[in-house]
Amino acid sequence: MQWLAIALGGALGSVLRFAAVGYFTPLLNYRFPLGTFVVNIAGSFLIGVAYVLLVEKTTLPAEWRLFFITGILGGFTTFSAFSLEILQLWQEGHVFNALVYASSSVVLGLLMAFIGMALTQKLF
Numbered sequence: 001m002q003w004l005a006i007a008l009g010g011a012l013g014s015v016l017r018f019a020a021v022g023y024f025t026p027l028l029n030y031r032f033p034l035g036t037f038v039v040n041i042a043g044s045f046l047i048g049v050a051y052v053l054l055v056e057k058t059t060l061p062a063e064w065r066l067f068f069i070t071g072i073l074g075g076f077t078t079f080s081a082f083s084l085e086i087l088q089l090w091q092e093g094h095v096f097n098a099l100v101y102a103s104s105s106v107v108l109g110l111l112m113a114f115i116g117m118a119l120t121q122k123l124f
Helices: 002-028 034-056 062-076 079-091 095-123
Strands: none
Touching: 002 034, 002 062, 034 062, 034 079, 034 095, 079 095
């Protein structure tokens, strides 16, 4: 049952990522991978919220935690695409954009996960 929960959540998360990347990336005429950036930052925030709500504050069955955290959020965020896009930016001569993208994604991702956890711990 756990495998099914992860698979279904992963499918849903992947479709959500595809939609978000398709919407946000063209906004900057493909000069910066905005879609993946937004997905990773939002996903980092949401995993902080989900961790507090689904692990610390409730006693949901493991399948539900796996569905939301491992499945949906694991399918939604995409650091493998992140790595490839950094390399592509670098290889295309956009070294500054590659460095900004890499550093801001990591720093803001950590910050948003922290804020998501802290905010949710205070609210619940």
